Amino acid sequence: MTPSLPTAWTTQESGFDSFDRTRLFYRSWQPVQPRVDGPPRALVFLHRGHEHSGRIQPLVEQLGFTQDWAFAWDARGHGHSPGERGDAPSFYALVQDFEAFVRHLQATHGIAAEDIFIVANSVGAVIAATWLHDFAPRVRGVVMAAAAFDINLYVPLAKPALRLALRFKPGLRVTSYIRSRMLTHSAGQALLYDSDALITRNISARVLIDLADTAQRVVDDAHAIDTPVLMLAADKDYVVKQAPQRRFFDGLASRFKRFVLIPDCHHAIFYEDEPQAQQALQASQAFIEECFAQPLPPLSDYHLAHTHSPSAHRYQALQQDMVGSAWEKAFFGLQKAMLDRLGHLSNGMQIGLSQGFDSGASLDYVYRNQAGGRLGVGAVIDQGYLDAIGWRGIRQRKVQLQGLLGELIAQYPADQPLRILDIAAGSGRYVLETAKRFQDRPLEITLREINPRNLEQAQELSMELQLKNHIAFQRRDAFDPDSYPEDEAPYDIVIVSGLYELFSDNQRVLQSLQGIAQQLKVGGHLVYTGQPWHPQLLMIAKTLNNHLGRAWQMRPRPQAEMDALVASVGCRKLRSEVGIAGIFTVSVAQREAAAQPASGSAASSPAATTPG
CATH class of the missing domain: 3.40.50.150 (Vaccinia Virus protein VP39)
Known part of the structure; x- marks a missing residue:
């Protein structure tokens, strides 16, 4: 008998030392009834910008892979991880942090790279894409939801203005224009977002510009990535642009890839109203199962x-x-x-x-x-x-x-x-x-x-x-x-x-x-x-x-x-x-x-x- 979703895992809070010795916070979900038909598997989650790993708990339960481990971290400057809110030495430091996180999980829990699947949202999806390109982990696959390859800043010449401002004020931070109703049609999810004290509205201008430059590089060179990828794009996304997501997808060298455009959907795809969220969840569940069902390409x-x-x-x-x-x-x-x-x-x-x-x-x-x-x-x-x-x-x-x-x-x-x-x-x-x-x-x-x-x-x-x-x-x-x-x-x-x-x-x-x-x-x-x-x-x-x-x-x-x-x-x-x-x-x-x-x-x- 399969345990009910809330009791299918035991949850723990812990930390890991990143590349620069900074200790970052993460959560883990250990299956009560782990799989016996093969080696341990894990889903590793990357949260959206401004957010934290606590927001991942419902997603772990809704995806329902009750025999598998799940892990989610708080990026530095977010949630319970240290640092100025919304800040980091650079966007690339977040990529290095994620590499350190996955290596920590492999060493601590004995889960091989080929038995790991990544689920990433928004800015987290850009971290995952950059990690795939630069570190080339031989993971099973990735779901990228509303990847923030190009953020809608709306203000004319915003990026050149920020670059200029950073010359005079390197520590410049900007306040996000994003409001909960721009993220989701769901009133309940909007209320949870607004009442979450760990969500930060600030972001470092330095990180924002570095994110834009890194995303451009990875989109331009997407053909270097051959990992299976499911891209979920929102039809009515006011936060990020859809065209770069499509261009990234088209450029991927992956033999197994899928692009799903979800109608009448805002940016927070997994936190949308029932029809949109269910479409995203079902597409993700099917893709994850298919990725684990087929072997990785031989080295030859x-x-x-x-x-x-x-x-x-x-x-x-x-x-x-x-x-x-x-x-x-x-x-x-x-x-x-x-x-x-x-x-x-x-x-x-x-x-x-x-x-x-x-x-x-x-x-x-x-x-x-x-x-x-x-x-x-x-x-x-x-x-x-x-x-x-x-x-x-x-x-x-x-x-x-x-x-x-x-x-x-x-x-x-x-x-x-x-x-x-x-x-x-x-x-x-x-x-x-x-x-x-x-x-x-x-x-x-x-x-x-x-x-x-x-x-x-x-x-x-x-x-x-x-x-x-x-x-x-x-x-x-x-x-x-x-x-x-x-x-x-x-x-x-x-x-x-x-x-x-x-x-x-x-x-x-x-x-x-x-x-x-x-x-x-x-x-x-x-x-x-x-x-x-x-x-x-x-x-x-x-x-x-x-x-x-x-x-x-x-x-x-x-x-x-x-x-x-x-x-x-x-x-x-x-x-x-x-x-x-x-x-x-x-x-x-x-x-x-x-x-x-x-x-x-x-x-x-x-x-x-x-x-x-």
């Missing part, structure tokens, strides 16, 4: 994503000069001509022009971040070059990589030798600078690189840093199977940074990863970088040359694809760090099993300069 589906995926099609269009308007191409052509004529005045641009903007030498210059040039104006040009969003992201990637590498080193026994391998080290700066902080540890470091000049620079840097660690320098091609001899002692940590982003072909990447797994201890860690997207693909392709002297044309590899390639060789991702605007990522995986041969034949590859 990603192996040929470089030829059969939305990102592959965009890359092919870029190669065939089918991207961009005539005006854009003319503008970038002018930029290219100016770069060829004046670029030699900038030290950084000169390196890029001569050795490639993706070369190890170019990236090492970007890491140093010291502008220089000729004739006075060259240093000014160089500073603008170094301040480009991509280069700022590269420098942040270095900081994140060094931070994760340092954490990994610290967790190994201090009195035992620790073997570290970088398969494409460039000048080795991030590894060697990290090793400098562990001079008291018995580190054995191997730096591999195909470019002899990069190896020379790495040796010079190791002497400059006066490192006492044992360091070996090897000239090897990261894509050559012979670079990973079976008779070598295995490594505890293997690093691949800034390499796979330069090559579209997944077969080459798989071949390299297979070699890495062969040389990585079971239980050892792989640190790898990714580039899920870039806002300046056309500009870079039209103006910058790569290390081969050709146009630098990139295929951003979605994070889900990169993680799947890593998982295909027996390494499970533990965590990711995401950089500025989600352009670059640094991830850590752990080898759990012997690597299996990747499907498909790996194409032979020419030696490649690898920047690290």
